[in-house]
Amino acid sequence: MTVRAVERALDILLCFLDRKDLTLTEISKVVSLNKSTVYRLLSSLEGKGFLIRNQETEKYRLGFRIWELSANLNRDHDPSVLLLPELVRLRDLVGETISLYVRDGMERVRIQAVESTESIRRVAPVGIRLPLSVGASSKILVAYGETTVVDQVLNDSGWPEGIAKPFYRQQIAEIKEKGFATSIEERETGTAAVSVPIFSRDKQLLMALSVSGPSNRLTIEKMKENLPIIKEAAQRMETMLP
Amino acid sequence: MTVRAVERALDILLCFLDRKDLTLTEISKVVSLNKSTVYRLLSSLEGKGFLIRNQETEKYRLGFRIWELSANLNRDHDPSVLLLPELVRLRDLVGETISLYVRDGMERVRIQAVESTESIRRVAPVGIRLPLSVGASSKILVAYGETTVVDQVLNDSGWPEGIAKPFYRQQIAEIKEKGFATSIEERETGTAAVSVPIFSRDKQLLMALSVSGPSNRLTIEKMKENLPIIKEAAQRMETMLP
């Protein structure tokens, strides 16, 4: 009813969801296929421009056709457009700034934001890149990302010295269990945040939904009070994505 | 050496480079394959999230996985990032505003801009959508797009009444022959522009490179004087893309 070879090739493309460069052998292990099979599938993907191969490093990465295709669907499928009404609805309910973050390597990127109805000092612009080591949404992106992300973050050269790594690991485990993360003045003095994950239909982490505000207003009590509303909004957003 | 079924499936994906919604029968014709073959290939693409099918209209469109993959490569492959240095270099050479446009249906979208070093009145922001019926870059996107685009533009409900269709067809044919398009005060009073195409490695039109400025400064003579520089910059940009 379907075509097995095609599904194998697509599985290869999906290896690149959160990794930029992969060798033939790495791909072979990820998709559990014979390396000669993978070799031929890669040749087909490369020939049509969906992957490119770096001649020197022999690593593959996503090709230009992916961008070209995405340029066509961006307006209709971009979560920062699709989810905006729900972000506004949530902002009106909780009164603070609402943001969406995705992970890109060892950074998180703010892809959408709706600002608080209350007075605020300053909001970082959409498109900003922040380290993955601090902040509530960073913790969500680490906790629910691939299991290797924790180690990568801890080994990253940008790891802040004031945070004990074993403590961090424990935090991440607890966050995964609780389903949300908080931060109080971790990234910026006087600022607090609470964040929850947003998943795809096949339970892969897509992004982090974050509510942030001044720490004198967004207290732990206020976060707990609003947590059900935030989690419900995240679930609604999951249904709004294709 | 490669896998035929995979290449067929990728050909199906490439049907969506400039069309949003397609039926099984349309796809079958475009890729010249048996409809039962196409049916199974579509099932595989849909199953992995690369295409979605509208239950009511029975049309297929690109799925969420394309966006997810592109989110990974956007920073490294997005032309509006990659080509920025060359846009700045060209701006410094010709002194006027430089823009990149892509076609999206019956509109063109400005995906990048570097503003003039001279005084200017106002520049439309990146992301703006303009009709495909007027402007130099519109003509480039029509002339070098798929052959059906001319008819689509002419049949579009937004066609301006003051432009004779046979004259427009002749203009488009001439532009394709000359390799550039000009416009003087077509979209906005007092503004002129010259535009050239940027192609992919396999000679598909990717986008239009445009130089624009006030019509008293950017005269026909000035355009012709700068045309070799603009064409050379477009060729350099083609080599800067993956």
Add this chain to the structure above:
DNA sequence: AAACGCGGTTTCACATAATGAAACCGTGGA
């Protein structure tokens, strides 16, 4: 210098997956 290990590439025999023709089904129009 020789042997070894590893990643990438090619070969080849084999089994089955992919294919396309034909039939079927549902729907809308004449």
Add this chain to the structure above:
DNA sequence: TCCACGGTTTCATTATGTGAAACCGCGTTT
């Protein structure tokens, strides 16, 4: 009621896709 069309399923056929094995090049170890 009949017909045309698009989508879906069936089935016989064979060409394709596969994986084991071998080969190649390169760097490392002995």
